[in-house]
Amino acid sequence: MKAVILAAGRGERLRPLTDDRPKVILKVANRPIIEYVMENLNPFVDEFIVVTRYMKEKLIEALGDEFNGKPITYVDQRPGDGTAKAIGSAEGLVDDEFIAVNGDIYFEEEAVRALIATFRRENADAALVVKHFEDLSHFGRIEVGGNLVRAVLEKPGKVPGYANLGIYAFKPDVFDFISRTQLSKRGEYEITDTLNLMIEAGKKVAYAVYDGYWNDVGRPWNMLELNEYLLKTKLKHDVRGEVEPGAVLIPPVEVGEGTVIRSGAYIIGPVKIGKNSRIGPNCFIRPHTSIGDNCHVGNAVEIKNSIIMDNSNAPHLNYVGDSIIGENSNLGAGTITANLRHDRGNIRVEIKGKLEDSGRHKLGAIIGHGVKTGINVSIYPGRKIGSGSFIGPGAIIDRNVPPRSLVVVRQEKEVRET
Template identity: 55%
Template sequence: MQAVILAAGEGTRMRPLTYTKPKVMLPVANKPILQHVVENLIGAGVDEVILVVGYREERVREHLGEEFSGVRIRYVRQRKQLGTAHALLSAEHLLEDRFVMLNGDAIVFEDDLKNLLREEMAIAVREVENPQDFGVVTVEDGVVREIIEKPEVPKSNLINAGIYVFKKEIVDYLRRTPLSVRGEYEITDSITMAVQDGVEFKAVRIERWIDVGYPWDMLRANEILLSEIERDIRGEVEEGAVIKGNVVIGEGSVVMAGSYIVGPVIIGRNCRIGPNCYIRPYTSIGDNCHVGNAVEIKNSIIMSNTKIPHLNYIGDSVIGENCNFGAGTKIANLRLDEGEITVNVKGKPVNTGRKKFGAAVGDNVKTGINASINVGSLIGNDVFIGPGAVAAGFIQPHSRVF
C-alpha cells in the first residue's frame, strides 16, 4: 500500500516555531510530528511513502532520507503551496492504482489506519465538539454525501479528518478542480465533484486523531503520546537521584544526584540533568540539553541543544532548539485571575482554551539573568532578552528586549 503525505506547508499559525523549520518537523514526545505519522503508516501496512515537500524541505529530507524503517521514501516538490488538490496532483506520476493520502501535521494511529485501509475508497471522519472550525461531513448509510467547509450552522458533529483512501481515478477530478474562494485548489472540492458523479466514499470513524494547529496544541499531543511510553533508562542515574514512573532516558545522558523526575517524561541522548532539579510529568527534553541546579520544568517541550542551567522555571511551554536561559529566567504560565489565556496570532487575539500556557519560544533565543516571560508569549527565533527584562506578547525574530 502506498501513502502520500502532504508536508509542503510552513504552518503560519505555528509561528514563531516555524520560522526555522516546517511544521511537520516540530517535535512531540521527542520525535517530529511527521515521523509519528510515517511510523504509524508503516505499522498499518504501508510499504512506500511519497512526501510532497516545499517549505524548508531539506529538514524533512535530512531526517527521513530515502528509506525509513525499511520503507522507501520518495519526494515530490510542490513549488507553490496552492492547496491540497494541487499538492496531490504534483505527485500524479508516482501514484499507484490505490493509495492513502493524509496531512503530515496530524497524527492518526495504527488501528484507525488499518480500518481505513480496508476500504476501496474512504474518508476518515471524527466527532468533535467544535465542528464549525472544520469541514463538516454528512453521511447516509455509511457513505459520504457532502463536505461543507466551516459552516456557520453545522448539520452534524462529524468532521473530515483529512485522511483519504483513493483510487487513481481521483486524478481526473483533481485536474478539473476550480480555484476556491481561499485561492487554493482543495481536495474537498475534488471529492464533491466525484460524489456528484456517483463515486462512493465510505465514511470511516477514527477513534484517535491529534490535530496540531497552534503551538499550545503541541502540549496536548505531547501529553497523549507520553502517556503511552514505558520506562526505559539507558543513561546513567547517579545515587541520590529519584526517578518515579515511566521515564525514558537516552544513551549518554547523566541524571545527577538530587534530581527528582516524575514520569511520564522523555529525556534524549547526551543530556546533563541536575544536580538538584525537578522535572514534572508530561515533559519531553531533546538531545544534548542541560537542565541544571534549582530548575523546575513542568508539562513542557524542550528541543535539542537547549540549556536551562540554573534557577529557572519553565511551565506549560514549548522551547526551541539551541536556546540558553540565563540564571533566574522564569516563564509564567497562569494569569492572576486564572482565566483562559489569549495569545496574539497574526495580529489577532486567539483563545488557547487553556488556563495554563507559558510561551512558545523559537530557536536560538538567549535570556539574561532574572529575565521574565509573561503568559501567552510568542517569541521569535534569535531574540535576545536582557537581564531583568520582561517579555510579553508576540516578539518578532531577531528582536532585542532590554
C-alpha cells in the same frame, strides 16, 4: 499500496517554531511529527511519497531516503496552494489505489485500518476517515447517507456532526477530478472540493468512523497536548544513562544513552529525556515533560508539562511551565515563564495577527530556536519569542518578540561624588 504525505506547508500558526524549519519536523516527545504519521501508516504501505515545498532540504535531511526499510520518494508540490494541489503532485508516482494524509496530524494505526477496510468493502472510488465532534466550529461537516458521503460542507458553527480528519484513500482516477478542481474562497485548491466533484459525478465516496485519539498539530498548544498524550500512553520506563545516588526517578521515565542524572534530581514520570543531556543536581522535573538531546537542566530548576528541544538549556534558577523551547536556546539564570493569569482565565495567543483562545488556563512561553535570555527575565503567559532573538537582563516580556530581535532594558543610574 503507497502513502502520499502532505508536508509542503510552512505552518504559520506554529511560529516562531517554524521560523527556520517545516512544521512536520518539529519534535514532540523527541520525535518529528511526521515520523508518527509514517509509523502508523507503515503496516499498510510499501513506499512513502512526501510532498515538499517550504525548506524541503531540512525535511529531506531529517527523514533520509527510507523509513523502517521502506523507500521515501520526495516530490515538489505543484504551483498553487491547497490539499488538492498537494495530492495532485503525486500523479505519475502512483498507479494503483493509495493513501493520502496530512503530514501534521496525529492518529493511531486503527484509523488507517478502518479506512482501508471501508474503502475495499464498499469498492469505493475514494474514502475518508471521520470523527464525531460535539462542536464543528473549526471543521467542515461531512454529510453522510448510509455508507457513503453525500457532501462535504462548510463549517456549520457550534453543532455536532462528523468532521474530516485529513486521512484519505483514492483510486488513481482522483487525479482527473483534481485537474478540474477550482480555486476556493480561501484561495486554495482543496481536496474537499475534489470529493464534492466526485460525488456529483456519481463516484462512490465512503467514510470510516474513527473514535481514537487525533490531533491536528496546527498551533503551539496542540504540540503540548500531543506531547502529554504520547508520554501518558506510549512511554516505557527505560533508563540507559547514568543515575547518580540521591537522584529519584518515579516511573515511567525514559533516559537516553550518555545522559547523566545528577544527585538531588527529582523526576516524576511520565518524562522523556534524550541522549547526552545533563540533568541536575537538585532540580525538579514534573510530569508530561520531554527534554531533547544534548540539553542541560541545572540546579534549582523546575520544569513542568513542557517541551525542551535539542541542544537547549535551562541551567540555573529557572521555572519552565507549560512551555515550548526550541533548539539551541539558553535561558539565563532566573529566567521565569509565567503560565497562569491571576484571574485564571484562558490564555489567549496571537496567531497570524489575531488573538486566539487556547482553551487552556495554563500556558507559558513559546520560544523559538537560537534564543538567548539574560538573567532575571520574566515572560508573560502565552507570549512568543522569535528565533534568533536576544533578551537582555531584567527584561519583562509582556508582548511577542519578532525573530532576530534585541530586547534591552536601559536604566538611568544615579551617580554621586564622595
